[in-house]
Amino acid sequence: MLPWGCADVLINTVIFLPLVTALILLFVPRTASAWLKGVALTGAVATFALSLAFASLGVSTSADFTAPWIAGPWSAAYHVRVDALRVFFVLLTTLVSAACVWAAFSYAQLTRLRGFLFLLLMFETTLLGLFTAADLLLFYIYWDLMLIPVFLILSGYAGSDDARKAAWGYLIYNGAGGLVLLLGIIGLVNQTHTFEVSGLVPNLGAALSWWLFGAFAFAFAVKTPAFPFHSWMPATYTQSPPPLVAMVSGVQSKAGLFGLLAFGLPLFPDAARVWAPLLLVMAVASILYGALAAIGARDAKLLVAYSSLSHLGFVWLAFFAFSITSVSAGILMLISHGLIAAALFLLLGFIEERVGTRDLGAVGGLSQRAPRLAAYMLVACMAALGLPGLSGFAGEFLILIGTWQTQPLYTSLALIAVVLACVYMLVLFQSLMHGPERLPRDAGPIELRGREMWLVTPLLATIVFLGVWPGWLNDRTPNAVTVQPPAVSTTVGRHA
Secondary structure, eight states: OOOGGGHHHHHHHHHHHHHHHHHHHTTSOTTOHHHHHHHHHHHHHHHHHHHGGGGGOOTTOOEEEEEEEEOSSSBEEEEEEEOTTTHHHHHHHHHHHHHHHHHGGGSSOGGGHHHHHHHHHHHHHHHHHHHHBOSHHHHHHHHHHTHHHHHHHHHHHSOSHHHHHHHHHHHHHHHHHHHHHHHHHHHHHHHHSBSOOTTOOOOOOHHHHHHHHHHHHHHHHHHTTOTTSOTTHHHHHHHSOHHHHHHHHHTGGGHHHHHIIIIIHHHOHHHHHHHHHHHHHHHHHHHHHHHHHHHHOOBHHHHHHHHHHHHHHHHHHHHHHTOTTHHHHHHHHHHHHHHHHHHHHHHHHHHHHHHSOOBTTTOBOGGGTOHHHHHHHHHHHHHHHTOTTSHHHHHHHHHHHHHHHHOHHHHHHHHHHHHHHHHHHHHHHHHHHSSSOBOOTTOOOOSOOHHHHHHHHHHHHHHHHHHHOTHHHHTTSOSSOOSSOOOOSOOOSOOO
């Protein structure tokens, strides 16, 4: 049971504990690798453990903390909330971040390990801040802050000219999306005179609502990413170190779709329906283009990157089909994709570390030397292609059932990608794990180490759990997004 009496402390502790841990790392000697690893992992695991207290929240309960921040013609507050909409994004962030911090032990030189861990933990705090922000100004601040650690890791720790180019592409694309979002926020706040817009019904004209929702939707589509605003994704995903790309694809890619649920759809419900036909086309284009590009990819990380583009397109389809199960099915799909993408990118990172390549034509027959690795890859790949009993099937199935009721044409087109997913994920698994053994001459032991098994196991276990019992999540998420926040049975903190 959530300790309501200290919920305000708990919310802020979960948000800022990774940042505090990162600051502590600065006082640990750069060469004391054991201490650096121990402090970083302790902070990440403790954050996840504390976040589990929020799992008891139901659809009608939330935990809030509010403190006055800006007063005057435009008011704002430091307002953070964990409710039925936000709780699973928080849990996803803390779980994936703990696995990625642990995985990072392999991906930085001894003298640079401290900085690498510092930036990963900073990244976790920005993600947690964004998913708990109930004030629009606070949401925007975290929206931009999350770009910094990703850019610094890509430009400073990935170790290649291509990675530095990818870093600038990532920053420019997402920075441009952030500027458009800022314009939309300014336009909205000029009408409402407050950034505390949760629960408000803005009195806006139809034309203004159309433009403002368009600005929000554009920024969210860039961040997700969605076709055709995905150009930053292939280079970023392939050039990022595995722990970083696992966090970007597994967690950060949910930021835009979360923004739609928390702000875009509740604030501009009529404009969202006007934009829906165009966004449904974008959703189906993302689904099909991502699937076809994944089939053509020979780089294992690029294949998973394009599969993410396709899978997240299903969530756009769910949200703008406006079916009765849109929100709950979309959230299940988002959490499922986050777990699957993080597991796949981490496992592919372990393989690349051993064999030195991601080329599907250069590696094969790994299951002969690494049966445990093959078993872990099998679960992750089967979840990604939608095998019944795993979370990928539960999310896609519920989305397709719901969207068929209101958008049968777009749902029929999306079904093509379900078949294509079987093709590209089986190609990935078969190419790496079966067939004649193909390995570089200098390849060492291939099998998963104990640490690697422990850090991936919770991700795969959650994939199985949500596949067998998706109702555990669906029963705790809202069935629709309204202009009012979920009913609050207990609210803590200081209110402006």
